[in-house]
Amino acid sequence: MEELGFDRMLYSIAVGLYEKEQCTDKYPYSSYLSYGINMFAALALKNGQKDVLSGLHEAAFITDYAAKPVKEWFAGWKKEFTEKISKYQLFQTGALVILGENQTFYITDECADLNDNTENDMFNALTQKHIYQMMKMLDPDQYTSVRKFIVEHPICSEKEIRKYKMKCGNPDIWNIIKEAYEDIPSDSYRCPKCGWTMRLYGVQTYCCNRSCTEEHPDIEHLEKLDVTDNMRLKHGVMRYMCLPGKLELDIKARAEKYGCKTALWPERDRYDIKIIFKNEEIWAVDAKTHLNPYALAESVRSDRAFASVPAAKRFFVIPEKRKQERKDYCDICNAVLPTETVRCITDRELFRMIKKEAENDNS
Numbered sequence: 001m002e003e004l005g006f007d008r009m010l011y012s013i014a015v016g017l018y019e020k021e022q023c024t025d026k027y028p029y030s031s032y033l034s035y036g037i038n039m040f041a042a043l044a045l046k047n048g049q050k051d052v053l054s055g056l057h058e059a060a061f062i063t064d065y066a067a068k069p070v071k072e073w074f075a076g077w078k079k080e081f082t083e084k085i086s087k088y089q090l091f092q093t094g095a096l097v098i099l100g101e102n103q104t105f106y107i108t109d110e111c112a113d114l115n116d117n118t119e120n121d122m123f124n125a126l127t128q129k130h131i132y133q134m135m136k137m138l139d140p141d142q143y144t145s146v147r148k149f150i151v152e153h154p155i156c157s158e159k160e161i162r163k164y165k166m167k168c169g170n171p172d173i174w175n176i177i178k179e180a181y182e183d184i185p186s187d188s189y190r191c192p193k194c195g196w197t198m199r200l201y202g203v204q205t206y207c208c209n210r211s212c213t214e215e216h217p218d219i220e221h222l223e224k225l226d227v228t229d230n231m232r233l234k235h236g237v238m239r240y241m242c243l244p245g246k247l248e249l250d251i252k253a254r255a256e257k258y259g260c261k262t263a264l265w266p267e268r269d270r271y272d273i274k275i276i277f278k279n280e281e282i283w284a285v286d287a288k289t290h291l292n293p294y295a296l297a298e299s300v301r302s303d304r305a306f307a308s309v310p311a312a313k314r315f316f317v318i319p320e321k322r323k324q325e326r327k328d329y330c331d332i333c334n335a336v337l338p339t340e341t342v343r344c345i346t347d348r349e350l351f352r353m354i355k356k357e358a359e360n361d362n363s
């Protein structure tokens with residue numbers, strides 16, 4: 001199996017698991033998941049792993065494989081084969097789900113990373129891609145306005161929504177907002193980290209972003225949400241638009257603090273942030289929040305659009321925290337990027353460079 005096929009198998013499985021986690025009523029059956037499992041079964045057959053095939057139905061696949069790191073899926077397979085696939089970027093992917101009680105599961109941030117990488121056609125049916133397409137029809141200013149509103153309001157009161165709708169006066173924007181938000185389930189709290197809903201299952205906490213619950217939030221002091229007056233972003237919009245958006249707004253604010261001009265999502269969202277120094281030098285920034293550096297490397301490797309953006313410097317920027325968790329994070333990405341045109345750095349490194357450049361500018 002070539003790397004492209006291997007990637008396609010993992011992407012299908014990740015999209016399928018996401019669909020299933022989202023809403024079991026709406027997606028009682030995920031064609032992506034069964035497509036991915038079938039590819040895995042075919043691979044096992046081709047490699048003479050008959051024991052893998054016995055009882056490989058969906059539920060068994062989720063507990064026996066999806067809940068384990070990808071490299072463990074191939075434990076005991078022929079050495080020649082595992083040596084080959086161990087060189088693929090996505091071979092380094094961790095477990096895709098965490099198992100809960102009563103046959104439930106939650107997708108991991110690593111699974112969310114893979115969903116983030118998938119092309120529109122595979123992910124199209126899911127909410128946020130649909131909203132994204134509706135947004136693309138807006139003029140550039142309106143596009144920026146509605147995207148900024150979404151990033152700044154993971155939870156939103158009816159009054160704030162009304163006020164925003166009145167301010168825009170464009171029915172297309174109303175439809176986008178209507179599509180982006182949903183009712184809040186009862187017994188929800190505000191996540192102290194990302195601002196979306198946090199729910200409790202016994203003493204276990206759950207937010208759309210697994211890393212929000214890793215630091216064990218103080219359950220006693222969570223703010224209970226008034227569910228009659230508030231709406232929340234739908235899961236996909238929160239996960240794939242709002243969470244990375246926080247880093248984007250942060251970079252914008254810091255660049256402005258150093259006296260630069262900025263534009264969010266310029267050229268119809270060709271990239272995330274355009275930074276313009278006083279001497280008119282332009283830097284282009286694409287913010288990335290992938291947990292797994294190999295998943296990001298896989299995503300940026302083929303991103304020729306960003307490498308050709310007209311700018312003096314181009315950066316994929318990750319949160320500093322990622323590099324603290326994994327020292328070689330940027331190196332893994334930089335190894336697949338063309339040195340001259342685009343680099344992967346952390347937000348902290350970017351801020352230091354902007355500051356230096358802005359100071360040179362003023363002297």
Ligand SMILES: [Zn+2]
Pocket residue numbers: 191192193194195196207208209212
């Ligand atoms: Zn959260």
